[in-house]
Amino acid sequence: MNIIRDIIHTKEIIVCAGSGGVGKTTTAAAIALQAALEGKKTAVLTIDPAKRLAASLGLKELSDEPSKVNSRKFTAAGLEPEGELHAMMLDTKSTFDRVVTRYAPTPEQAERIINNRFYRNISGTLSGTQEYMAMEKLYELHADGGYDLIVIDTPPTRNALDFLDAPKRMTDFFESRVLRWFLLPYMKGAGGFMKVANVAATTFLRVVKKIVGAEVLEDTAEFFGNLEGMYEGFKQRARDVAALLKSDATSFVVVTSPALDSVAEATFFATRLNESGLPFGALVVNRVHPHFGDDIGVKPRQISKLDKGDADARLLAKLLDNHEAFMRVVRLEERNLEALARKVPRHRWARVPYLEQEAVDFSGLVAISDELFAG
Amino acid sequence: MLLDEFLDPKILIVSGKGGVGKTTVSAALALVAARHGRKVCIAEVDQKGTLPRLFGGGALGYDPAEIAPGVWGMNIVPEQALAEYLDVQYHMKRVSKVFTNTHFVDYITTAAPGLKDILVLGKIWFLEQGRGGGAQDFDTIVVDAPAAGHMLTFLSAPMGLSDALRVGPVRRQSDWLVEMLRDAKRSRVHLVTLPEEMPVSETLETSEALTHKIGLNPGAVFANAVYQQLLTQDEQETLDAVMGDANPRELKIAAAEVGLRLDKEDLNALVRYAHFLEARRSIQAKHLRALRKGLEDPVVELPFLFSAGLALPDIETLADVMEEKVAEL
Numbered sequence: 001m002n003i004i005r006d007i008i009h010t011k012e013i014i015v016c017a018g019s020g021g022v023g024k025t026t027t028a029a030a031i032a033l034q035a036a037l038e039g040k041k042t043a044v045l046t047i048d049p050a051k052r053l054a055a056s057l058g059l060k061e062l063s064d065e066p067s068k069v070n071s072r073k074f075t076a077a078g079l080e081p082e083g084e085l086h087a088m089m090l091d092t093k094s095t096f097d098r099v100v101t102r103y104a105p106t107p108e109q110a111e112r113i114i115n116n117r118f119y120r121n122i123s124g125t126l127s128g129t130q131e132y133m134a135m136e137k138l139y140e141l142h143a144d145g146g147y148d149l150i151v152i153d154t155p156p157t158r159n160a161l162d163f164l165d166a167p168k169r170m171t172d173f174f175e176s177r178v179l180r181w182f183l184l185p186y187m188k189g190a191g192g193f194m195k196v197a198n199v200a201a202t203t204f205l206r207v208v209k210k211i212v213g214a215e216v217l218e219d220t221a222e223f224f225g226n227l228e229g230m231y232e233g234f235k236q237r238a239r240d241v242a243a244l245l246k247s248d249a250t251s252f253v254v255v256t257s258p259a260l261d262s263v264a265e266a267t268f269f270a271t272r273l274n275e276s277g278l279p280f281g282a283l284v285v286n287r288v289h290p291h292f293g294d295d296i297g298v299k300p301r302q303i304s305k306l307d308k309g310d311a312d313a314r315l316l317a318k319l320l321d322n323h324e325a326f327m328r329v330v331r332l333e334e335r336n337l338e339a340l341a342r343k344v345p346r347h348r349w350a351r352v353p354y355l356e357q358e359a360v361d362f363s364g365l366v367a368i369s370d371e372l373f374a375g
Numbered sequence: 376m377l378l379d380e381f382l383d384p385k386i387l388i389v390s391g392k393g394g395v396g397k398t399t400v401s402a403a404l405a406l407v408a409a410r411h412g413r414k415v416c417i418a419e420v421d422q423k424g425t426l427p428r429l430f431g432g433g434a435l436g437y438d439p440a441e442i443a444p445g446v447w448g449m450n451i452v453p454e455q456a457l458a459e460y461l462d463v464q465y466h467m468k469r470v471s472k473v474f475t476n477t478h479f480v481d482y483i484t485t486a487a488p489g490l491k492d493i494l495v496l497g498k499i500w501f502l503e504q505g506r507g508g509g510a511q512d513f514d515t516i517v518v519d520a521p522a523a524g525h526m527l528t529f530l531s532a533p534m535g536l537s538d539a540l541r542v543g544p545v546r547r548q549s550d551w552l553v554e555m556l557r558d559a560k561r562s563r564v565h566l567v568t569l570p571e572e573m574p575v576s577e578t579l580e581t582s583e584a585l586t587h588k589i590g591l592n593p594g595a596v597f598a599n600a601v602y603q604q605l606l607t608q609d610e611q612e613t614l615d616a617v618m619g620d621a622n623p624r625e626l627k628i629a630a631a632e633v634g635l636r637l638d639k640e641d642l643n644a645l646v647r648y649a650h651f652l653e654a655r656r657s658i659q660a661k662h663l664r665a666l667r668k669g670l671e672d673p674v675v676e677l678p679f680l681f682s683a684g685l686a687l688p689d690i691e692t693l694a695d696v697m698e699e700k701v702a703e704l
Binding site: 019020021022051052260261290292293294296298302305306309310311312313314315316318319320322323325326328329332354356357358360 | 392393394395425428571572573576605606609610613614625626628629630632633634635637640641643644645646647648649650651652654655658681682
């Protein structure tokens with residue numbers, strides 16, 4: 001059985017991971033599409049504002065709430081879905097707001113945090129926030145139980161590993177002692193501790209204040225002050241999310257291209273998943289050049305002779321050159337993939353070659369899906 | 376366009392969506408500048424690794440190291456830039472060590488987003504001014520900038536800071552950065568893209584915002600990995616004509632004359648690869664048209680290189696093409 005098909009029928013969550021530019025979003029959508037065809041009520045959650053994906057699914061835009069893909073899209077492509085396909089996009093800010101509201105002891109405190117300027121900056125700039133919220137949203141969707149299968153795409157980080165560490169980075173961030181030590185002079189009711197704050201800290205604060213302004217420091221201190229007492233909730237949720245990701249319900253699909261960099265990243269990522277006790281499911285090798293025929297073994301001498309010949313000979317010379325060039329790419333890609341095969345056996349791969357059409361519309365997506373689920 | 380004119384601004388910023396070959400293009404640009412007698416520094420921004428791999432060396436540090444003749448490489452890490460800033464400006468070397476290993480920069484940069492970018496740009500300014508001393512006196516600084524989404528915030532950070540602060544040394548310093556970025560004689564932004572749907576539409580948005588919202592100086596847009604035309608129209612017609620034939624005789628005869636025996640399978644593969652190339656080329660052509668149509672800046676096409684994972688010889692090839700194409704602008 002095809003490895004990806006096996007996964008869609010046995011799992012509830014598929015996490016698509018990989019480095020940027022390898023086609024993660026498209027892969028996630030193609031997997032979800034096939035799952036819907038095979039009877040699953042499926043949701044695909046993307047992180048990117050993927051306008052093209054929305055368009056190819058016949059949706060005006062993707063929002064924070066799942067929208068159902070019209071079954072006419074399927075019928076027009078000559079397909080009959082036995083399940084349903086829903087698509088949505090992560091809204092980091094509103095997910096974060098819900099988290100805050102859930103864990104704040106009072107609605108007033110939640111509001112104070114949500115209106116805090118430091119907090120408003122966090123959702124956009126703090127590394128790891130988007131990853132953390134993606135996991136949070138995934139957890140909510142799964143807990144609601146509205147779907148048989150949820151396929152999620154991971155943020156376009158430069159480093160695919162970043163999102164594995166995100167929850168921990170976030171909770172570490174909120175709990176850092178160093179920060180509180182530096183911010184002590186700005187924390188309300190901390191007057192008694194002022195004497196403890198040493199000279200280095202105050203000198204340093206003076207400089208920082210000069211650079212960023214006193215207001216910024218006050219905002220930051222207020223934010224952390226309001227957060228007191230909520231850490232346990234955050235940490236508990238981070239543990240729950242980690243447990244869900246490690247459970248039998250989840251499978252990780254690592255997406256890569258045959259390029260050296262992304263193969264290196266994928267290899268590392270697959271290893272890291274194993275070390276972290278996260279269930280690796282399959283590898284999708286995307287954007288592979290097609291392999292037509294075998295080496296012809298033409299010699300440069302023959303090519304140059306052909307080049308001097310008649311029109312047919314010159315045409316043949318070009319065709320041979322072109323064939324050799326593609327074969328060279330195929331060989332290099334195969335060499336890169338060989339290294340990958342030593343880490344991830346080939347029976348856990350699905351290969352998607354470059355197609356002669358793009359996944360810009362529904363039928364393009366179906367074509368990708370056909371390749372993914374071939375065999 | 377004269378190459379010297381193209382290479383004139385000391386700071387060449389290169390940006391684009393992740394996975395489009397931004398680092399490759401930066402490296403080729405650096406080689407071109409070095410070939411024209413410039414001492415070049417290519418600066419990665421808080422990254423790990425693609426650039427040194429291209430040049431076949433180890434990881435880059437904060438201090439520039441020579442990675443090819445005439446080309447130095449470095450990695451600008453905001454934490455280290457802050458430490459250097461505090462040291463140069465306030466002689467606070469000891470204190471700065473306290474937070475380089477903690478989340479401190481994370482907090483401060485979250486509290487004041489853009490500060491990280493200011494620190495990086497500040498380091499670039501420092502290099503531009505030749506303040507790093509003789510060994511760091513570069514003629515050209517190629518900045519392998521953050522991926523496009525972040526790039527706009529990266530480059531507009533000093534404007535934001537200048538707006539926020541009315542007086543003081545930091546205000547003055549951020550004004551220096553704004554001047555550096557707005558002066559076409561000092562800096563220029565080149566974008567890299569692929570002839571594909573998403574990268575093209577993102578490039579159009581970025582270019583528009585760069586020029587009209589932030590007011591920076593656009594350079595060229597490099598369209599990377601473009602498949603080159605293989606057949607003339609006549610040849611394509613001949614091929615189409617013999618395509619219907621499962622075992623094209625004309626090609627077989629031509630092959631036999633040079634002592635090459637082609638079987639049915641070989642001929643089929645030849646035709647299919649030619650067809651594949653043509654199909655991909657027409658997809659690319661559509662996106663290149665959209666790119667040219669939506670853009671005021673010149674587009675420089677760089678060829679698809681038949682290899683998987685580029686190395687120095689490939690970068691040399693791209694540098695050759697770049698020299699040639701820029702001269703035609």
